[in-house]
Amino acid sequence: NKGKYEHYMQKEIHEQPDSLTTTMRGRLIRGGSCKAKSVLLGGLKDHLKTIRRSRRIVFIGCGTSYNAALAARPILEELSGIPVTLEIASDLLDRQGPIYREDTTVFVSQSGETADTLQALEYALENGALCVGITNTVGSAIARTTHCGVHINAGCEIGVASTKAYTSQIVVMAMLALAIGDDTISSQTRREAIIDGLFDLPSKLKEVLKLDEEMKDLARLLIAEQSLLVFGRGYNYATALEGALKVKEVALMHSEGILAGEMKHGPLALVDETLPIVVVATRDACFSKQQSVIHQLHARKGRLIVMCTKGDAASVCVGGSCRVIEVPQVEDCLQPVINIVPLQLLAYHLTVLRGHNVDQPRNLAKSVTTQ
Numbered sequence: 001n002k003g004k005y006e007h008y009m010q011k012e013i014h015e016q017p018d019s020l021t022t023t024m025r026g027r028l029i030r031g032g033s034c035k036a037k038s039v040l041l042g043g044l045k046d047h048l049k050t051i052r053r054s055r056r057i058v059f060i061g062c063g064t065s066y067n068a069a070l071a072a073r074p075i076l077e078e079l080s081g082i083p084v085t086l087e088i089a090s091d092l093l094d095r096q097g098p099i100y101r102e103d104t105t106v107f108v109s110q111s112g113e114t115a116d117t118l119q120a121l122e123y124a125l126e127n128g129a130l131c132v133g134i135t136n137t138v139g140s141a142i143a144r145t146t147h148c149g150v151h152i153n154a155g156c157e158i159g160v161a162s163t164k165a166y167t168s169q170i171v172v173m174a175m176l177a178l179a180i181g182d183d184t185i186s187s188q189t190r191r192e193a194i195i196d197g198l199f200d201l202p203s204k205l206k207e208v209l210k211l212d213e214e215m216k217d218l219a220r221l222l223i224a225e226q227s228l229l230v231f232g233r234g235y236n237y238a239t240a241l242e243g244a245l246k247v248k249e250v251a252l253m254h255s256e257g258i259l260a261g262e263m264k265h266g267p268l269a270l271v272d273e274t275l276p277i278v279v280v281a282t283r284d285a286c287f288s289k290q291q292s293v294i295h296q297l298h299a300r301k302g303r304l305i306v307m308c309t310k311g312d313a314a315s316v317c318v319g320g321s322c323r324v325i326e327v328p329q330v331e332d333c334l335q336p337v338i339n340i341v342p343l344q345l346l347a348y349h350l351t352v353l354r355g356h357n358v359d360q361p362r363n364l365a366k367s368v369t370t371q
């Protein structure tokens with residue numbers, strides 16, 4: 001049932017304030033006079049000790065689910081102090097990469113049925129690793145086969161392009177980071193800021209959805225383009241990859257997410273006055289580096305669309321020559337949850353304007369159960 005919406009993808013994008021609320025329901029503890037704010041993941045509570053003792057945490061997934069793990073890696077590393085690596089399921093299998101008994105492997109999958117991810121899970125089980133699932137589908141193959149896990153509870157996702165599952169996956173992984181990390185005094189302020197940020201996230205998501213019309217205007221401007229580059233780094237490298245994936249898979253437009261730190265090592269050669277480029281430059285520890293990237297792209301007459309924190313337009317837009325997307329600020333590690341939304345909206349409107357099938361892009365299936 002699409003309700004008042006024309007497409008499932010549109011409905012699922014706009015549903016995100018609610019899907020995030022259900023993802024967090026019963027799992028965040030507000031704290032009180034003598035109780036600290038904390039996180040409770042029922043499915044993991046008996047396994048946290050083992051996870052904390054592991055030598056390495058390996059996230060495994062495909063497509064959007066992989067991107068969600070990429071978005072959460074920095075906060076997992078920061079709060080757990082354990083090395084975190086990422087694997088695209090098919091690539092791990094192609095290489096038969098090393099997985100050890102001392103590893104915690106985390107399988108991220110909306111459907112819980114993706115063939116590559118499921119096969120990588122069987123491989124990790126054979127190698128004796130602890131296998132944790134992060135899935136949206138209760139009773140799915142991955143939920144049943146993992147030792148333990150967390151349901152993201154985002155509600156059924158029907159559009160082939162994953163939207164609300166992505167934001168809920170990031171939120172679950174941020175909660176996982178809080179659950180694994182110890183509550184030493186030194187990390188207490190940071191942890192509380194993240195928990196407060198999680199409580200605020202649904203209302204900030206409502207706010208960013210107000211960019212809908214603005215993104216439709218931007219889509220009109222980009223309708224006939226052949227290609228769109230998206231630059232990001234740090235917490236928002238994932239935003240670049242995931243934004244480009246959305247544009248590619250539904251709008252059928254070539255799009256590439258680029259790690260801004262790699263700009264000078266090749267991608268800069270593509271820049272001219274015609275190719276549109278989105279630069280994600282919201283406030284975090286990488287902000288000044290992104291400002292310098294914008295300067296360099298501007299010096300090569302790049303056609304820039306800059307995503308920045310509300311109120312920062314003047315400090316990111318050199319000479320007032322670029323288009324700006326202003327988004328609400330949240331705690332840095334949660335910012336990818338907000339920043340992906342304008343790009344989801346852009347991909348959606350581009351698809352409708354270009355006359356393509358939104359909910360079932362050609363050649364794609366919601367659940368990839370064959371290899």
Ligand code: UD1
Nearest residue numbers: 041042043044133134135138142143146147148149150151
């Ligand atoms: C569970 C209940 C929820 C109830 C809550 C109240 C289910 C599905 N969930 O939620 O309805 O409101 O208790 O306390 O009945 N699991 C895996 N792999 C996965 C995902 C989950 O093995 O990929 C396992 C978990 O380890 C856990 C079980 O499935 O044993 C349920 O997980 P989850 O729904 O996340 O647990 P709760 O949030 O505690």
Ligand code: F6R
Nearest residue numbers: 063064065109110111114161162
């Ligand atoms: C992109 C998309 C795919 C899936 C991928 C993994 O919008 O939907 O890239 O993310 O096929 O699917 P799950 O998460 O079901 O394992």
